[in-house]
Amino acid sequence: MQDRLTEALKAQDVExxxxxxxxTTNTWVNFRGPDLDTIGSARTVGGIVRALYKGxxxxxxxxxxxxxxxxxxxxxETAKLVGRDTTYFAPAEPVVDVxxxxxxxxxxxxxxxxxxxxxxAYNRIVLGYHKSIQxxxxxxxxxxxxxxxxxxxxxxxxxxxxxxxxxxxxIARDGDVVQTAFETxxxxxxxxxxxxxxxxxxxxxxKAVELLAAPPVAGGKYSVITNQVxxxxxxxxxxxxxxxxxxxYENPRMQELMQLGKRFGGDGLNILDDGSRPxxxxxxxxxxxxxxxxxxxLIKDGILVGRLHSRETAAKMGEQITGNSRAVFFQHPPIxxxxxxxxxxxxxxxxxxxxxxxxxxxxxxxxxxxxAMEMFTFSAAYxxxxxxxxxxxxxxxxxxxxxxxxxxxxxxxxxxxLGWEPHGPGGCGKGGxxxxxxxxxxxxxxxxxxxxGGQQ
Amino acid sequence: MIxxxxxxxxxxxxxxxxxxxxxxxxxxxxxxxxxxKSAESSQRTQIDLKVIVNGKVGVSSTTDPNDVEGVVxxxxxxxxxxxxxHFDLPDAQSLEPVKIFDPALLPLEKPExxxxxxxxxxxxxxxxPEILAGAGVNKTVYKVAYANSKGANYTADHTEFNVGAGGxxxxxxxxxxxxxxxxxxKRAVDTEEIAAQAIEYFRLAETIVPIESGEMPxxxxxxxxxxxxxxxxxxxxxxxxHLGASPLRDKLGQQIADPRLTxxxxxxxxxxxxxxxxxxxxxxxxxxxxxxxxxxxxxxxDLDTAGRAGVKPTGHGSSxxxxxxxxxAGDTPYEQMLRDIPNGLLVHEYLGLGQGNPIxxxxxxxxxxxxxIENGKLMGRVKDVMLAGNAFDALKNIAAMSKEREWVSxxxxxxxxxxxxxxxxxxxxTAK
Ligand SMILES: [Zn+2]
Numbered sequence: 001m002q003d004r005l006t007e008a009l010k011a012q013d014v015e016x017x018x019x020x021x022x023x024t025t026n027t028w029v030n031f032r033g034p035d036l037d038t039i040g041s042a043r044t045v046g047g048i049v050r051a052l053y054k055g056x057x058x059x060x061x062x063x064x065x066x067x068x069x070x071x072x073x074x075x076x077e078t079a080k081l082v083g084r085d086t087t088y089f090a091p092a093e094p095v096v097d098v099x100x101x102x103x104x105x106x107x108x109x110x111x112x113x114x115x116x117x118x119x120x121a122y123n124r125i126v127l128g129y130h131k132s133i134q135x136x137x138x139x140x141x142x143x144x145x146x147x148x149x150x151x152x153x154x155x156x157x158x159x160x161x162x163x164x165x166x167x168x169x170x171i172a173r174d175g176d177v178v179q180t181a182f183e184t185x186x187x188x189x190x191x192x193x194x195x196x197x198x199x200x201x202x203x204x205x206x207k208a209v210e211l212l213a214a215p216p217v218a219g220g221k222y223s224v225i226t227n228q229v230x231x232x233x234x235x236x237x238x239x240x241x242x243x244x245x246x247x248x249y250e251n252p253r254m255q256e257l258m259q260l261g262k263r264f265g266g267d268g269l270n271i272l273d274d275g276s277r278p279x280x281x282x283x284x285x286x287x288x289x290x291x292x293x294x295x296x297x298l299i300k301d302g303i304l305v306g307r308l309h310s311r312e313t314a315a316k317m318g319e320q321i322t323g324n325s326r327a328v329f330f331q332h333p334p335i336x337x338x339x340x341x342x343x344x345x346x347x348x349x350x351x352x353x354x355x356x357x358x359x360x361x362x363x364x365x366x367x368x369x370x371x372a373m374e375m376f377t378f379s380a381a382y383x384x385x386x387x388x389x390x391x392x393x394x395x396x397x398x399x400x401x402x403x404x405x406x407x408x409x410x411x412x413x414x415x416x417x418l419g420w421e422p423h424g425p426g427g428c429g430k431g432g433x434x435x436x437x438x439x440x441x442x443x444x445x446x447x448x449x450x451x452x453g454g455q456q
Numbered sequence: 457m458i459x460x461x462x463x464x465x466x467x468x469x470x471x472x473x474x475x476x477x478x479x480x481x482x483x484x485x486x487x488x489x490x491x492x493k494s495a496e497s498s499q500r501t502q503i504d505l506k507v508i509v510n511g512k513v514g515v516s517s518t519t520d521p522n523d524v525e526g527v528v529x530x531x532x533x534x535x536x537x538x539x540x541x542h543f544d545l546p547d548a549q550s551l552e553p554v555k556i557f558d559p560a561l562l563p564l565e566k567p568e569x570x571x572x573x574x575x576x577x578x579x580x581x582x583x584x585p586e587i588l589a590g591a592g593v594n595k596t597v598y599k600v601a602y603a604n605s606k607g608a609n610y611t612a613d614h615t616e617f618n619v620g621a622g623g624x625x626x627x628x629x630x631x632x633x634x635x636x637x638x639x640x641x642k643r644a645v646d647t648e649e650i651a652a653q654a655i656e657y658f659r660l661a662e663t664i665v666p667i668e669s670g671e672m673p674x675x676x677x678x679x680x681x682x683x684x685x686x687x688x689x690x691x692x693x694x695x696x697x698h699l700g701a702s703p704l705r706d707k708l709g710q711q712i713a714d715p716r717l718t719x720x721x722x723x724x725x726x727x728x729x730x731x732x733x734x735x736x737x738x739x740x741x742x743x744x745x746x747x748x749x750x751x752x753x754x755x756x757x758d759l760d761t762a763g764r765a766g767v768k769p770t771g772h773g774s775s776x777x778x779x780x781x782x783x784x785a786g787d788t789p790y791e792q793m794l795r796d797i798p799n800g801l802l803v804h805e806y807l808g809l810g811q812g813n814p815i816x817x818x819x820x821x822x823x824x825x826x827x828x829i830e831n832g833k834l835m836g837r838v839k840d841v842m843l844a845g846n847a848f849d850a851l852k853n854i855a856a857m858s859k860e861r862e863w864v865s866x867x868x869x870x871x872x873x874x875x876x877x878x879x880x881x882x883x884x885x886t887a888k
Contacts, residue, residue, distance in 0.1 A: 033699045035764075036539035040515035041530045043523065057494035063501040063519040078495045081566055085491075113537045135699045176703055178816050219820075219844065219886050250489035251588055253626035331498065368811045370822075373624075373631040375840070377808035377822040399811065399820045401842060402888070405629055451888050453820040453842040 001158070005150035008068035014053040014076045015087050018151035020288060021047035021065065022330040025108070026143035029115050031123040033135050039116060046330045049075040052089060052312075056082025061331050088315035092291045094154040099285055101160035105190040107142045115140055118194065119166070122201040126170045129205035132212060134173035137182075138201075140166045140194065141425060155290040163187075163437075165425045166194045168201045172208035179214075179396065181207035181381065184424025188279075193423065211382055216397040217452055223360035223386070224400065224450040225353050228419030230363045230380055232440030235271060236341045236428065237369040238376040238404040239264075243273070243298045243306075244324070244336040244430075245313040247373070255317075262304045265408040268346045271299040273308055275323050275339030280439035281423060282339035286323070289334060293323035298341075299408075310336050328433040335431055340439030346414030353413045353446045360386035361452055363398050366421075377401040377453070399453035407447055415443035458521050459603040462505055465528045466605075470507040470535070472545050473605045476736050477521075478502045480598035485569045487577050487591040495566055500598075504736070507531045508545075512538035513760075542763030548608040549740050551733040555726040558642040561595055561615040569593040572647050576621035579651035580658075587658065589623040590635070600732075608738045616729075618866050619645050622654045632837070634658050634825060637866030642727040657804070657825065663836030665828045671882040673800040673855060674843065675793060675829070678862040678875035680803040683819055685781070685871060687847035688719075690815040692746060693776050694757035698765045701815060703848065707752050714854035715750040716786060723771070723779040729865040729872040730779040734771070741771040741779065781873030786857020790877050793856045795832035801885055802827045802834060803843060809870075817848040840888035845880075853881040 005019050024044045030037040046063040049071045058079030060071045107115075119138045126136040145161040165186035172179050183200040187193030226234060241247070248254045275293030277283055286292055289311050297305050309317070310325035313336055326337040354362070362384040369378030383398035384391050420441035427435030459475040466473035480500040486493050504517045505527050514535025518527040573591040580589040596616040603609045622635015634657035636650050676683065696702040704712060723741035725731050734740050737759045745753045755767075756776050762769040772778065794802075807822035823841045827834045858877035865872045 032695070038513075038515060039538050040517075040534045042517040043526065043530075044517075044519050046519055056492065059494060059496035059498075061496065061498035061500075064499060074497050078497060078566065081570065082485075082492050082495050112534060116537045135701050171701055173700070176816070178701065178703070178813055180813060219842065219884075221888075250491075251624070251626065254631075257626065257629060331500075333494070368808075370807045370809075370811075372633060372807055372824055374629055375807060375822060375824070377811075379808070379811035397813075397818065397820060399808065399842075401808070401822050401840070403629070403840065451840070451842070451886075453822075453844060453886060 001148045002150065002156050004068060005148060006156065008072050009150060009152050011069040011072040012051060012076055012152055014051045014079050016052040016089055016152055017050060017072060017076065018149065019047060019049050019068065019072070020330055021148045022145055024143055024145040026141065027112060027115065029119050029140040031119055031136065031138040034127060036116065039112060048330050048333060050333055051075040051079040052087055053079035054083030055085040055087050057333065058082060059333050088312055090311040090315040090321050092289065092311060092321060095290060096156045097285065099159040101144070101162045103162055103190040105192040107164050107191040108144055110191045122168050122197055125198055125201040126168060126205045129170070129202060130209045132172045132174055132209055133170055133205055134178070135171040137169040137171070139425065149288060149290065151290055157286050157290060159284065164191055164193055165423060167425050168197065168204050170205040170208040172212050174212040177212055179208050179211035181211060184422055186423040207382065210394060211396050214382070214394040214396045217361060217383060217395040219453050221449050222452050223357045224447045224452065225360065225362045225386065226445055226447070227364045228417065228442055228444065229365045229421045229440065231343055231442030231445050232421050233366040233369050233378055235343050235442055236338060236438065236440050237371045237378055238407060239271060240273065240338045240341045241371050242373065242404065243308050244338070245307045245309050245317060246336040248307065249313045249316045258304065258307065260304055260306070263302055264299050264304050264405070265302040265411055267302050268414050269299055269302045269408065269411060270297065270344035272297055272344060273324070273338050273341045277340045277439065280340035282438040287325045287334065288327050289325040291321050291323040291325065293339060296322045308336050308338060310334065326436060328436045332433045335433065337430065337436055338428065338438050340441065342418065342441035343414065343443065343445060345416050345418035345443040348413040348415050350415055350417065350444050353415065353444060354386055354391060355389045357386045358388060361398060362386055362391060363400060374403050374405055376404055400450060401453050402451050407450065410448045410450065411445050412448055413446040415445060417443045419443070457601060457603070458503065458524070459601045462503070462524055462528060463603050463605055465524060466505065466507050466531065469532055470509045472508040473505065474545050474738060475503065475505045475603055477601045478598060480596060482594065482596045483566055483569065484592065484594040485566055485573055487573050487589065489588050489590065490581070492570060503527060505531045507535050508541045509535040511541055512536070513541045514538045543759040545604045545606050546608060546738045547606050551610065551740050552724055554724055554731050554733045556641050556731050557613045558615045558727065560643040561617055562597065564595055564643065569595065572619065576647050576651040579648065580621060580623055580655060583655045584625070584658065587623040587625045589621070591621040592618070594618040602734060602738050604738050610734050610738065612733060615641055617641070617643055617645060619647060619650055620866055621651050625658060630664065632658070632661050634661060638863065639729040639866035639872065640727050641729070641731060660827055660834055661825065661837040664839055665836035667801070667828050667838045667841060667885065667887050669885060669887045672885055673797050673879060673881060674883045675800065675802040675877055675879045677802065677804045677877055678864045679805065679869065681875050681878060682870045683803070683806060683809065683821060684847040684850055686810055687814050687817040687819065689778060692755045694755040694761045694765060695776060696815060697755045698761055703816060704752060710752055711750050712752045712848065713747050713750040713851035716857055717747055717750050717851065717854060718784040719747040720745050720782045721778050721780070722782050725780045728780040735773040737769065737774055739769045739771040744770050778871065781871060783873070783875050785859050785861050786876050788856040788858055790858040790860045793858055793877060793879055794829060794834065797829045798831055800829040801838065802829055817846040819847060820844040842886040843883060844886065845883040850880045850883065855879040855881050
């Protein structure tokens with residue numbers, strides 16, 4: 001493939017061009033309720049050529065690999081229709097590298113029958129847990145993707161990306177009240193990462209049943225403690241997306257808003273994005289422009305010190321490249337994305353955080369979030385009220401919302417217990433590209449005056 | 457034809473098989489941050505196969521038309537461990553004629569698409585140069601070929617045209633996004649009107665006004681109706697009904713909404729964004745009344761779910777996706793609807809939709825684009841406001857529906873359909 005891509009790139013006549021070809025095989029097994037819903041497998045081959053000319057991008061995407069030089073020419077011609085100004089594109093050292101997968105139990109060798117039997121066992125645990133369990137959803141998926149990347153500067157990278165993931169969800173009903181709870185699992189190191197999940201399957205069922213009896217949280221302003229997963233989601237959703245410099249680089253007012261050196265939080269606040277962290281969901285050696293990934297501080301001691309870049313945005317803003325140009329599938333050009341984003345741990349003990357709260361909410365895990373620049377909203381899987389310095393009753397429908405700038409300033413305690421969201425399906429969505437694998441993490445944090453939505 | 461070849465190969469071992477092949481060419485131009493940013497050509501091939509062997513289902517897919525052997529053998533393997541087939545593949549049937557192909561789109565090339573985008577950009581910039589404008593024009597031509605072992609054999613040539621414009625306006629720490637777009641299967645499109653609508657959203661949002669928490673009447677714009685339709689869509693999904701997860705599961709024939717409301721799924725709208733004659737399971741499409749005068753009339757079923765539930769498939773595809781939704785026009789002029797509200801909210805877009813338990817009908821969303829109504833007038837945009845309630849309660853509690861209707865479609869839309877403005881009695885609004 002290296003020779004084919006290198007040869008095809010000879011057809012380019014622009015300032016920069018690259019090709020990415022992906023070959024993916026995947027399988028899935030889904031149970032819904034007592035029955036097997038679907039089982040199957042697929043193979044997807046395709047690629048994208050990018051051409052850059054006078055600041056304009058031309059793209060050609062394709063499933064048919066037969067005539068790669070033609071795709072290169074197509075992208076170049078398109079770029080010439082678009083390009084009218086000056087090209088900004090930061091240099092990156094050419095590299096040739098091959099990154100093989102490392103699997104303990106190779107899921108490609110595991111027969112579909114075994115994948116099915118493993119999931120069926122978890123499904124039975126959920127359905128048999130309690131009479132109020134109405135339905136279940138157990139979804140297993142794996143993929144083995146080989147990405148070939150070459151650019152007109154001589155870089156060639158071949159990376160094997162294996163992934164196994166699973167979600168076990170329980171749906172409980174009592175009258176018109178329906179509650180869902182889930183656990184996720186999986187990993188990049190093989191099929192064993194979804195084995196021995198029986199206890200977790202049961203705990204999903206238990207949580208769904210418990211939530212039936214839990215009251216919805218009353219809407220209002222509270223002192224809120226978020227657990228590690230929720231901190232990770234908050235960091236990613238509320239702040240991380242603002243650090244993606246494609247939002248900023250052509251927008252002088254956003255540059256003002258996200259000016260380096262500006263104070264965003266207290267002295268103890270450190271936010272990082274690290275694509276090189278071993279074992280992270282968003283970890284890769286290179287991004288999709290051949291840039292080496294690295295540990296990037298976004299906020300250091302409460303001060304904004306950096307942001308995430310592609311080679312284009314880095315050049316436009318005169319800042320260092322960071323290795324954050326990523327894409328979900330070959331149909332998409334890479335855009336500026338997070339990798340593993342987290343608030344670094346502080347010194348506070350969880351008990352001490354709770355102790356100081358008269359009336360508050362402890363928000364646990366996440367079932368989704370969304371942002372529009374400074375506004376964010378995200379839902380906890382469940383929560384607990386905090387009353388008189390103690391964790392009190394379970395509550396549901398905990399939705400946190402607010403303005404990120406205020407909320408970061410309102411963090412008054414940062415825990416000493418950095419943790420990461422467990423492996424699972426799903427990921428981040430941006431610009432129609434979903435789901436991109438990202439790592440989310442952080443310690444427990446405490447936020448004052450946080451708006452919790454709900455009916456009053 | 458490739459689909460027929462695949463069926464023939466699969467039938468050497470299977471008792472039933474269906475194959476569907478998509479071949480697609482797309483051209484697209486994108487303006488971002490005040491300038492032409494990129495253009496793209498894309499070519500796509502996708503083949504999906506479903507087989508039934510010994511009463512069990514297996515599926516597989518490939519992007520490679522030369523991989524007939526591979527796709528067949530993977531589907532046969534999956535069928536060994538597959539779910540039980542609760543259905544027969546449909547027989548060959550005659551299809552409703554539909555308007556889905558506009559030859560006028562074929563000669564449309566990127567330079568003209570760039571010109572269209574530029575025109576919308578210029579309009580937005582001349583309204584307010586501070587807006588960071590964006591626009592997109594996307595033309596797609598595709599062919600769908602379907603065949604099954606019962607002799608059904610359909611092909612359809614589609615064209616699709618998506619045009620949108622919008623932008624971001626940053627003032628201090630406030631960032632306002634607004635935009636408008638359309639999606640349809642024909643070329644005739646008024647770019648001026650699209651830009652004008654986007655500008656209108658900016659104009660209304662220029663002033664930010666405070667709002668007090670409380671219960672108040674809320675008008676949902678045609679796009680804003682997604683807050684209610686999302687839950688309804690999940691609850692009428694035959695799979696959720698069959699599994700007992702839908703709160704509407706035993707409500708067929710019962711009054712579930714205000715008697716003025718009729719909601720129909722119409723796959724035959726001329727050049728409609730989701731118009732087509734057959735679905736991806738070879739089921740001919742038909743008009744499906746969902747709610748008639750407030751009474752729940754139908755759930756939607758794919759082949760498998762229909763088989764399990766003992767009913768007929770409704771032609772919404774294997775993923776049970778609604779086509780063009782149409783709500784009847786009401787009898788209140790929009791202006792009068794506004795005029796009659798002393799204190800309320802008009803909602804257009806949300807953040808956080810679909811979180812929580814949407815199938816229950818409960819929603820609690822951040823109002824991303826919403827306007828305060830005071831003494832019958834839109835006063836300006838509200839910020840940091842949560843809207844909460846229950847979609848099914850709201851449908852019963854409709855106060856008025858507008859005479860005017862608008863198409864919701866295109867790149868910014870969550871669903872496609874023709875909708876009026878709908879006013880709901882009272883909902884909980886929480887301001888920060
Ligand atoms: Zn995200």
